[in-house]
Amino acid sequence: MSVSVTRLDLGSFGSLPQHTRKCVFWEVEPATESSRAAGMTSAGRTDFEPYESEFDKEAWISGLLLEWGACGQVAIESGTNSVVGTAFYAPPNRVPRSQHFPTSPVSHDAVLLTSIRTEPGYDEVATILLDAVLGDLIRRGVRAVESFGLVRNGTGAVPFESVEGSGGLADELELWSDEAIVEVAREILDDPQSNLCTSCMNDASFLKDSGFDVVSSHQRFPRFRLELDEGLGWKFEVESALQKLVVMAQIDLAGRQQTAVPVGAGPHRSAGAVLRCQ
Template identity: 75%
Template structure:
């Protein structure tokens, strides 16, 4: 399978998967009726506004053989993401862009890493200092890794900035989405009861991708990745290597153009051979 990553444009909105096109979990103020909020109009308006005022806000993975979208990633300034204010580990740092979701179609989970690389590459080129994201701990006991104690009531006033180091996730059965939603109803405000687990990023994926926990929580830790210190060097080296390759190709082309073709004129003499001195020629006769 061949995959291409392109920036999301408004003209390609209709090609997005159904859920991605309609779900506005991140993009509008939370509802209070406990029901998931869906509006294709609001999602398109949110994307349109960001493209005009801020720039690219999404990356799209396309299967080149079928020309179908198999994954999407969305990111934006925190003040353009209403939902970001309603997590117990809020707020997002003022100098960071919020990575809201990386969602792949079934059977294409490996595309998530490629989408993340595309997001980071775009933000580094735009001079963004850091990326933050709210992780979702899907494992029943995995919250201990991100600073939460299992079975205890989490604090709604945890202070951000506390780095947490964890151990590997225990090998336990994953919670169902229904169980996660039920927990969310107990530990979050009522307005967070319409949690969309499909539009949240697994905490384990963020940790494995180099993000650090900056605000701990047993279900919704907040992660951060410093772009200038973390991956900036990689893109600088890659850019320098690309320039060296281009320069080498130009130099090689230049040398080929100035090289003297064999037999191109009597006045041209090879640099490695001296001209034969003039003198009487001996005739070799039988």
């Protein structure tokens, strides 16, 4: 499998997977979304999906690209040229949902990593996307990245030392399904209309394994933080330059192999010898 990662722009918006293209769980104020859902229901719409608006998602991306810069990274599988993963990030004041967690608010000096989402069978792409996000933010001088984690199970997902009676709770969480998580979220977030999008939240275990530290503990929605060392900027620049050199070398090698001809085919060449390019 060969995967390349590139910054998201409006030109590639239409190629995003359907859920990623339409879900505005992070981008729309929950109160606004609840009102819209109620209006759709009263109008007799039964096909309305919570937090679904392709128009709002595209408008959110467009606004950030104009006012702040890149807010997404896209992983593309070279064989099929299809998008197999996405990552979104933005200043917390541009993410309405970030104000509605029990571990809110996000620190003023941090950019919020809202979600890293991969298609089935491409779980390993999540790490590649995270590296692309961190590289972009380091080059832009961002000090730290924060993210709300979702504890999907209790085994080693996130330290519970500060939570009273954590041992039993951790064991119980192992058995909870996404549907159960949504029900609990409605109570925790004090919103009976809440429709938590579990697929658009980052797993607490992934954030922990990626070097993030818990800065606000919670049984279900801990907030994580990763400090970005400005001195690491050179590393990403060097790696990028080396990657370009490798690609150029491969192109040059392929070109020379295509033009290689038997030595005896032209004048002043010895018969029987063949030019080979290694």
